[in-house]
Amino acid sequence: MNDNHASTDTEVDRNVSPAKALFYGDIVKSLFWPFPETNPENEEMLQMVLESVDRFLEGRDDDFRQWDEDGAQPGDFIESLRELGLFGLIIPEEYGGIGLSNAAYSRVLQQCSRYDSSVSLTIGAHSSIGMKGVLLFGTDAQKETYLPKLASGEMIAAFCLTEAGSGSDAASIKANAVRKPGGGWILNGEKLWITNGGIANFYTVFARTDGDTGKLSAFIVERDYPGVTSGPKEDKLGIRASSTTTVNFADVELPEDSLLGPEGKGFMIAMAILNNGRTGLGGGSVGGMKTCIELAAKQAKERKQFGQSIADFGMIKQKISDMTVDCFAAESVVRMVGHYIDSGHSDYSVEAAISKVFASEAMNRAANESLQIAAGNGYMKEFPYERIMRDARILTIFEGTSEILRLFIALSGMKGPGTLLRDLQSATEDIFNSPIKGFGLLSDYAGRKITQVTSLGNERIVGAVSEDLRDDALIFEKYSLELARMTDVLLRRHGKSIANRQFALKRAADVVIDLFVGLSVLSRVSSMEADESEQYQQAAAIAHLFSQKAKRRMNQNLRAMLRNEDESAKSLADHVFEAERYPWDVL
Ligand SMILES: Cc1cc2nc3c(=O)[nH]c(=O)nc-3n(C[C@H](O)[C@H](O)[C@H](O)COP(=O)(O)OP(=O)(O)OC[C@H]3O[C@@H](n4cnc5c(N)ncnc54)[C@H](O)[C@@H]3O)c2cc1C
Known part of the structure; x- marks a missing residue:
């Protein structure tokens, strides 16, 4: 273990970023285990809010479809959101809000998104990013002036x-x-x-x-x-x-x-607000996925072709299984990040970015596949699938695109190992300190030799999981070390151009996304009672399915670090940029 991120099972170091530690090959067990439970202080209030959201939004599909056509929510609907207190979800009670934790807030947005993404967004843009700056950075006077009005919705x-x-x-x-x-x-x-x-x-x-x-x-x-x-x-x-x-x-x-x-x-304030707000968007993505699964499962069972229900066909089962694994994984990682924020961790920016990338992309897959299962019906405006798919598309674009967040994840993760590589230290500082701002800022250190290997040993997690999850835990132990080795290879090989090596950075980001999400899944499943119940056995199957798929993806990404077609792909893209069209028309 590196001193910088040492911790014990009982004493969690809140200054350690578990995702950054993965770049050293370290799984900081106490930052994944035990899987966070809902804070009892919030539980009763959360339950009440969820029930009132259900009562308010249930059965309003026709309204949502109409407002989608109109391109606006009517004023009396916004007024009802105010009356329900949905603009005050995260504002402390002393200022007239409900005072939910980050995790509980994310759960409420999940519930809203089960019905309609635009509803979720009106509330989410207000709380996650619009007024978050006052909570995080406001003076007492600013809080007293604005928070009561923001909590009541008098101010949006x-x-x-x-x-x-x-x-x-x-x-x-x-x-x-x-x-x-x-x-x-x-x-x-x-x-x-x-x-x-x-x-x-x-x-x-x-x-x-x-x-x-x-x-x-x-x-x-x-x-x-x-x-x-x-x-x-x-x-x-x-x-x-x-x-x-x-x-x-x-x-x-x-x-x-x-x-x-x-x-x-x-700039720091903007990034801090966005980091802190990512669980809102993550929660919204999870809610949307649950709706997709519900719609698709019902549709697949009802629809008969070739004399049988399409739910009997393997390709349909595969889709339902993939959507369910994705949803469980997204829910686990969003919950984990909410917990880091609520328990006062100081550095969760990479974890928050991972949860946003994973959950938003998983939601887009779910929207696409549920529409595919409904097929022709899915394409028709009469059914909700096409609206869900259109609504989901924004998730990988705003509050940081998937591309920018992958760069951020990879470069932030490599900062530690990068500074450990002592000959590179001064040259790497600028770019790693501000990855989004500073692409291309590395000073010239070509030809310098990197002498230190970054793999510093690994905390065993196999002991934290039940017997049936042992093989899955071994996968994440193995590949966290592989990530550390790959990080070293990348830093050695690319030197000053690492910040511009986007093919490689994307692979590094994808490996750490698989590791962090997979560990969150394992932690969640191992927090369940390991018994013969169908509920547990299927959850264990989810952990297994995720681990095996992640293993294949990680393997592929790691191999491609050494052998790839990146130069051909770049050259082809440049050729197309030059032509500004597809240059191989045939008659
Ligand atoms: C419906 C909607 C609501 C929004 N709400 C808000 C809001 O409330 N407040 C607000 O401030 N903004 C908001 N935005 C803006 C949103 O955050 C931006 O659209 C987003 O940050 C991307 O910026 P861009 O669209 O200018 O794309 P660009 O930055 O021009 O990017 C274009 C493409 O290039 C990629 N790209 C850019 N730079 C790099 C790089 N260095 N390496 C690799 N790829 C790169 C991007 O990932 C993207 O695929 C909203 C946008 C939309 C569409």
Whole structure:
């Protein structure tokens, strides 16, 4: 064990990132076991909220379909969300909110998403990102001013980062806030595709302070301030009933105390909000998957072809099995990350990114496969499948695309081993400190030799699982060491160009995603009573199915580190970029 991430079964080190430790070959057992249980303090309240969500949303499919067509939720529906307290889910009770934990909040969004993603998003954009900055970085005065109104829904919040020229490259925003001589700021800029943009009256806005080269700062901006306007609703593929608009700031005068968190720390604040909010989106993905499974299972049993139910066909069973394994895995990893946040872990950014990538991609697979099972019916607007599929598509795009998050996962994970490789230390610092910001910033250290191997030994987890999960545990023990070796190979081989070696970084990210998700699954199944019950036996089968598939994927990714066709693929893409079309038409 490396001292940096030492821990014992009983004494959890809250400064250790279990996903980053995997890049050293370490499975920090106490950070996976035991699988987190629902906090009893939250349980009763959570149950009540879930029941009221069910009562409110159940049987409203026709409404959701209509609002999807209209591209908006009606005002009286938003009013009902307010009355139900759904804007105050994570706001402490002292400010009039419900005070749910991160995990419980994620569970509520899961329940909403079982019915409709746009509903989930209206609530989620408010809590997960729109007002989260006040909770995480607000002064006492800011909390007292805003949290009661945000809890009641008198104020609805939105998160304003993206601009026309600045999407994934969030650090390049142009909106600016200039200090006024007597105190306060003048804000100018336009934000693009802002969820809740048209219905919000509270905006967390990111802007450059002190000139074009200035750092970013975060501000609280009220819609009532002169110069704040929102554009018309965007006409979108999915989540159509959720409000998405531009938000414009023209010479908006901001009071001195509108600054949120320290001046110049806006990028860090934006990332902290997004990291903390990822379980909302993860929970939403899990809810959507549960609906897909329910719809697909019923449809497959009812639909008869070739004289039998299509549920009898192997290819249909395969789909249902895959969706179920995916859903269990996504639920496990989202729950694990919620637990890290709730128990005060300081470094969960990579784990949160893993949960977002896995859950959002799994939801897209589930939406696609459930539509495939319903086939022609699935394609028709009369049924919910096509809307679910359109709604799911955004999940891998906003709050960090899958590509950007994979880069973040791989580069953040390699930072530790990278700095251990002593000859590389100074050259790697910049890029690893800020992977999203700093691609291409590595200084020249070509030709230097890396002398240290990063594999530092592994904590055994086979003892933490029941006998029937032992082989599965061995897979994750083996491949965590393989990840450490691969990390070393990558750092040795690519030197300064590692940050631009995206084929390799994607493979590294995919291996650690499989490891972290798989360990969460194993932990969850081993927390169940290992008996002869069907419930346990099928859960153990899920762990086994996930482990075996993960093993094949990890094996393939690791092998491809050494032998691959990356150069051919790059060259082909460049050829197509040059032609700007497919160049092999035949008559
Ligand atoms: C419906 C909707 C709601 C939204 N809500 C909000 C909101 O509430 N607040 C807000 O601030 N923003 C919001 N956004 C913006 C969203 O976060 C961005 O769309 C997202 O960050 C991606 O930015 P982009 O669309 O400009 O894509 P780009 O950054 O232009 O990326 C285009 C493609 O290139 C890839 N790419 C980019 N850089 C790299 C790289 N270095 N390496 C490899 N691949 C790369 C991306 O993964 C993507 O596939 C919303 C967007 C939509 C569509």
